[in-house]
Amino acid sequence: MTREIAVVAFAQTDHRRTSDELSEVEMLMPVLHEVLDRTGLKTSDIGFTCSGSSDYLAGRAFSFTLALDGVGAWPPISESHVEMDGAWALYEAWTKLLTGDTDTALVYAYGKSSPGSVRDVLTRQLDPYYVAPLWPDSVALAALQAQALIDEGYTDEPALAAVAARSRADAQANSHAQLRGSVPHGEYVVHPLRTGDCPPIGDGAAAVILAAGDRARELCERPAWIRGIDHRIEAHSLGVRELTDSPSTRLAAEKAGAFERPVDTAELHAPFTSQEVVLRKALRLGDDVRVNPSGGALAANPIMAAGLVRIGEAAARIHRGESDRALAHATSGPCLQQNLVAVLEGEPRHVQ
């Protein structure tokens, strides 16, 4: 793995509770234009395109095929799709760039949660024979995890409330966030999780451009170099997992080189306050690490794009010179079943 790959541009929508007036393609188009404009590239300049989305949010099979129309895939392009969060699409694009086949990649992801009941929809990703028929919803499962953390003494309800307050205060500075400023911690949704412990339900899209080596330096003043990226999955059944820990996150972080030197920033995909507790522990993040300066998934959680947004936000801080070494994390599945960790670095700022 000798090739250097960097995130050179990032764009996202304003994340909103509903976007009834927009199709997925219409929601995505401005983001694609924006990320291309940031580099001056056109669709035909891009060597590889990869996206992440889910048919179950759209409520129909092959929903991603229409998004391709938005990309403008003519003449035909080299393109692929993961039925996962866009963070994994970025991983696929990263391996493609490592092979040396191409120097640039466009990665995008989108999700509209507003047309359905996302708590019900997510039950369909559980074991279809033994668990899904019971319809245990995503908040209830996260609440089991939160209660386990409280029972083990890792956190308590006031500490969780503080995570929520900090995230939403930070989101004040993020014009794309769905929930900004002080938001009441609220009533219990599923004990011990209150409204403030849960992510907003919303629609949104994000896009990133990756480039290799000198191409990255041409396209971006301060590229966010991907020093390592890895992802790991755990067993599906909650009954065989230690819910208060995240061994898959720890292993992915180790393989990505996250523990070799301290990071100054971490963008964590923790849709629930309690999951930030688990991730901080697994990633050994101290209090000196700036966690979720964007407000994180508690401020905006466009499903299938939220993980890619974490990588984009971390990269954008490096682009702006606000971070030198940042960690970005994405998750999939109930109670943090699958986790991806990327380590991004900017070149030292005193070098012109």
Add this chain to the structure above:
Amino acid sequence: MSSEPVAVVGIGQTKHVAARRDVSMAGLVREAAQRALTDAELTWADIDAVVIGKAPDFFEGVMMPELYLADALGAVGKPMLRVHTAGSVGGSTALVATNLVRSRVHATVLTLAYEKQSESNAMWGLSLPIPFQQPLLAGAGGFFAPHVRAYMRRSGAPDTVGSLVAYKDRRNALLNPYAHLHEHDITLEKVQASPMLWDPIRYSETCPSSDGAVAMILTDRAGAGRAPRPPAWLHGGAMRSEPTLFAGKDAVSPKAGQDCAADVYRQAGIADPRRDIDAVEMYVPFSWYEPMWLENLGFAAEGEGWKLTEAGVTELDGDLPVNMSGGVLSTNPIGASGMIRFAEAALQVRGLAGEHQVDGARRVLGHAYGGGSQFFSMWLVGSEPPTS
């Protein structure tokens, strides 16, 4: 930087049938994966990462099933990717897996594709209403039949060609123990007498709905050196996509398919596909797509593909055998169908295809397509390692 050579050292598939009521989805994929490991004489511990593909989640009613299948595929503690590129997904999934090896991120990767259509109803899954879009209403056949009719008009092909393909593929399937349809009493007359479904496509010229899974073990040069049986070597692989519907699209011979094949041939050093490629496993869900793809892939000039079929060139003992396994016409677990083409191509160059083996198959093309003829993935595998 040159990429790592990739070898296929293990292949496993299930016996494809209309309904595998004896196994869960997890049981089905486990069976194929275990057979691939057995072929490679490897264990679950030898696998560094898993790449899984299938067609829409709606076909079984499970959202992102890779989460549930992690345990069954020995992926716990490992990286697991889930690819979905419509009907081409089986091919794309294999290519994503090859890139993990080519980039030297991982040494040995398990890739698998499946569909358990009996859990739901694919026709329903394809017919959900879409706001602001013309509905397909009649599944895939309703979409593709006009394109077949356009091909017949453009090429002047006699209307008997489609039945010849179906008759050939169903006879080939009799030699493949894993094929779904084993029609021992098949005759050309029976194909031609079968009911018209979507004019000009007859019932016997369409693919069945299957439950099934296929798995492959991909590894690097060092892994290939340890393989107990001959490996298949990757000589070229590519994906191409174009929009579903637009005025400039040629639905009979999409440019994405032509470009994808050209990229594969360039990588593999193929100057004349008709001469340099020994056999083809191509994605033919409706019989007329054999002559159409022969042209699209460069095996025949425009308007000439049907002549190869009619002359028997694509028969198992012909000069360019096509769909030796029986093809998609005989076995269609949709999300797996593309990877079955890739795996059958690899079996041929390994010399392990059994009764449907083509003598001396050294370079074989595996082909998949999906969506409204808009997604293409292909690979060319050889019995010898690539020279460059």
